[in-house]
Amino acid sequence: MSTRKVVFYTFAFFIFVLTVPRLCAQNNVKMTPGEAAIARQKMVDYSKQFVGKPYASGGIGPNSFDCSGLIFTVSRESIGVQLPRTTKAIFNFCKEIDANTREAGDLLFFKTTASGDVSHVALYIGGNQFIHAASDGPNTGVIVSSLKESYWKAHYYCTRRYLPASNSDLLADSNPQKYAEQVVNKSSGTSQNSTSAGTASANSYSDNYSSGSFLSSLIVDASISWDWSFFTCDYFKLNSRGVDTMFHVRYAxxxxxxxxxxxxxxxxxxxxxxLPFVISLTLNEYFRIFAGPVISIGTPYLPSKSNERIENSFFPGIIGACFSTPGFKAGKTMISFVQDIHYTVFNKTDGSALSFSKSAATGLVFATGLRVTLPLNNVL
Structure with missing residues (x-):
């Protein structure tokens, strides 16, 4: 096996080793109980403003929502935590808890379709009540319902959470009347209490994710970074390797x-x-791996005093991993710091492999910068 392939597959194994613990890790948000209590109350308070908004498949607000779109937006806008976009992905992101320990701010999951899969998600607000975006039934749109209603009691599946427990009696047993809201019945135009939603068909209140909702599940981001490395072929010291921008879209x-x-x-x-073109896999909001071919423009040279001419390898071209910090909100976008490590394959001009040291000095690059992220619905 050539040195070039040894370097490439060694780096691939390194990325795999980094990936496995993250695949096995639970995606809980780290907070103290006091911070969790504040965050949970913020979510509940923020969600109440949307009661009465209409249902729309793929909607993430502020004027219409589907069930997971409501949870996605409430979490992102109220406490700055960006969840996956769909019901099943949110379900997998969270940790299941005993229903007796649930608090306001936890998520309720329902099986409402003939397939028997989890198909609906709601925000628990205490007192057996929850806020959710309903697609069918006597009341549609964002409403408040109760777990004591026959339909929801029959289709309830489990409670899951991604925020730590607050151990607050207030959040664990909120006053049901505190959250009772009057919502508009879209079919009649009259006001009804949302807790009298009644019974719906087996296919009601589901998140179908048709072609319209596919776009709402796409998350786009762009980053700009300074590239650097620790060494060249001649010396060990921090040296600049230029700049890069990246445009990326993922299905959440x-x-x-x-x-x-x-x-x-x-x-x-x-x-x-x-110009690397990469296929990526985002494991959570903070870690991504990628690989793909590279198109070279211009003549590359070995980063050494010899100024030896080399060539980019089209494929295998580049493999890497990207780490990001928790983001902070700026309008509808999330801004985070990113640290990228990638290895690009270079060869001699005759196609033979570079030595191990020259290959590492040429291809191993770090990139430090900023990333701006937002749902595609906010771009179109």
Whole structure:
């Protein structure tokens, strides 16, 4: 096996080793009980403003919602935690708890379709009540319902959470009347109490995710980074490797989120432009792996005093991992710091492999920068 392939597959194994613990880790948000109590109350308070908004498949607000779109938006906008986009992905993201320990701010999951799969999600607000976006029945749109209603009692599946327990008696046993809201019945135009939703058909209140909702499950991001490395072929020291921008889109409908992206990158170390096209897998909001071919523009040279001419490998081209910090809100976007580590394959001009040290010095690059993220619905 050539040195180039040894380097490439060694780096791939390194990424795999980093990935496995994250696949096995629970996606809980780290907070103290006091912070969790504040966050949970913020979610409940923020969600109440949407009561009466209409249902729309794929909707993430602020004027219409589907069930997971409501949870997605409430979490992101009220406490800055971005959940996966679909009901099943949110279900997999959260940890199941005993119903006797649930608090306001936990999530309720229902099986409402003939398939028997989890199909509906709601925000528990205490006192057996929950806020959710209903697609069918006497009351539709964002309403308040009760677990004591025959339909919801029959189709309730489990309670899950991603926020730590607050151990607050108030959140664990809120006054039901505190959250009773008057909502508009869309079919008659009259006001009804949302807790009298009644019974719906077996296919009611489901998140179908048709073609319209597919777009709402797409998350786009763009980043700009400074590229650097620890060494060249001649010395060990921090050196600049240029700049890059990346445009990326991922499908947030699964726990493991596939995506596609492209870099526009100037590599100061080799003196050429590169256009990597990558297939990615986002494991959670903070970790992504990627790989793909690389198109080279210009003549690359070995980053050494010898100034030896080399060539980019189209495929295998690049493999890497990207880490990001928790984001902070700026309008409808989330901004986070990112740290990227990637390895790009270079060869000699005759197609033979570079030595291990030259390959590592040329291809192993770190990138530090900022990422801006937002749902595709906010772009279109």
């Amino acid at each position: 409908g699964n726990t493991l989120q596939p995506g596609f992206g492209t870099y526009i990158r100037y590599d100061a170390g080799t003196g050429n432009f590169q």
